[in-house]
Amino acid sequence: MNQPTLASLAAELQVSRQTVSNVLNFPDRVRPETRARVMEAIERSGYRPSAAARALRNQKSMALGLRLSQHRNGISGTIVDGFMHALVKRADQRGYRIVLFPASTNDEEVDKLVGLRRSLAIDACILTDTWYGDSRPADLQREGVAFASFGRPWDGDDHGRWVDVDGRFGAMEAAGYLRGLGHDRIGFIGWDDGSPVGRDRREGWAEALDLSDADADLLTVEGEDSVLGGAEAMAALLERGADAAVCASDSLSLGAFTEARRHNRRGVSLVGFDDTPISRTLGLTSVRQPVDEAARVVLDMVLAQLAEPETQFSGVLVQPDLVTHEPPDFLTD
């Protein structure tokens, strides 16, 4: 049996296919009783309008491109992962599909996006993992591909079509929380990869504690973004007399936690970033990224752009919040 089409339904119902089309797109234009009859037939037959025919006719695919990010190791990829989830859900609610594609470099990503756009496989795209000197926004703009980015442009022109999480604010909250707990030597454990995200968080920490540059340097240890890196950094911080630390990630926080326990330093307090399952399980405190809100805003931006290409945008910072978890029994004895 063949799929029903507008034409086959129309023939069956003895109306023109245009009427059937109208029932779907402009229900008011059609007389209630005709509408009901058509609706019933649509339901019964399981008819779905052909996305391909619609795309061809309307010159839009109702799909958005998203590169499958590779930095997604189990722990620190969690934000991108959560963002993707939220994005897929929200896009679906608005009738858009998310099309995934692989790319190993930013240039390849842009090439593929341009290709997808030209072939009408996507209408626009979402960027993640922005970095220094990220040329994707400029490239896409030049190629006329609509986009919005989860992650701000860290240098160059501010194209305004971005949403980011205010990591600086999150770090400030974290530092304030630790100070409220009575700590007075609060360190910072970060990455040594020159990441702008890490810089941002460190600045928030230093500002909240009103540290001099010298003090900030003294209380900062940067290493690899891993459990090991966190442990090593914590060891160094403990030697420098720290009694708490803001960690730029939950991996680092977990490492620091392990190390503090190893030294039997129960009084050490930590705050990590991203509220990953690890944090939740071990009862660590963490800065939760509002990925759902970020996804909503990114989607709004990109769809607004599609509706009105000349729209001017300005970047949006969403505020993270601090999440505390109960430590499990096996850690409190």
Added chain:
Amino acid sequence: MNQPTLASLAAELQVSRQTVSNVLNFPDRVRPETRARVMEAIERSGYRPSAAARALRNQKSMALGLRLSQHRNGISGTIVDGFMHALVKRADQRGYRIVLFPASTNDEEVDKLVGLRRSLAIDACILTDTWYGDSRPADLQREGVAFASFGRPWDGDDHGRWVDVDGRFGAMEAAGYLRGLGHDRIGFIGWDDGSPVGRDRREGWAEALDLSDADADLLTVEGEDSVLGGAEAMAALLERGADAAVCASDSLSLGAFTEARRHNRRGVSLVGFDDTPISRTLGLTSVRQPVDEAARVVLDMVLAQLAEPETQFSGVLVQPDLVTHEPPDFLTD
């Protein structure tokens, strides 16, 4: 400026659009010099055939549907995540795109898939996270939607269109490895959710060690699949005299590891599952799932089905392997 089309290119080059089409689809049918001229124009103009027009004409979208799995917490979602990566990459190589969609129940997943298929938004789909009583294969078969599944059908009809990792074999390897290390009371730490995957792994462990049912029960502790669960289970196993354990996941393995260290039981050896970043970082041994191979086979299956709907398939088990990692310095002192 408008997108170039077959027609616009043909007009520009003074050939028929058929010739341009042939250059793309049947290059041999066209005289080399004409071909070169056409190719050049295609390159220069950045022309891409419209996916929508192709889909409409060929009645296939060159896209595969994939539900964005929700079980993907940072640690144990890693396999599905890795699988998705591999799948997207391989699909891309074969000219297929992966379309993501959200669903909170299996029924919703089937509904959406049927809808996507009817609307020609996808040609087929990939299922993951199979479970007892999973009706998706039967439902999709009834609706005539082609699929292949990453995960075997644990009960009911064997539709044959699945690939799975031989967890039983992996657990046997793990147990053999621990025995080779000189351990003789090797426990099993599993999940208490009745997961068929967990059962399968436990059977492998028991078989490799040739345990009686009574011994197997004695050396098995099942709890929640979390770090906490692993720690609790390890505590129980230590009391029962175990000196090593096969863990059904890396979360459990991490918990067990933490617990063993807490008791200063350095001699305890562990093997986890999935070779997650945590395992890698802490130098734990783990059973690595060959997700890339699984993705390849799933894709082969589903594309074979598209090419020849009547093909009969039989399920494929791929073999995992044991991965050992060097423990980091901070754990060996």
Added chain:
DNA sequence: TTGTAAGCGTTATCAC
């Protein structure tokens, strides 16, 4: 080897 014609399923436009 190249050109012509028809049709995939939809919607915008305009007539009725």
Added chain:
DNA sequence: GTGATAACGCTTACAA
């Protein structure tokens, strides 16, 4: 309120 017509860009016959 409803219906006819054309067009979106491509491919597959078939004719030249």
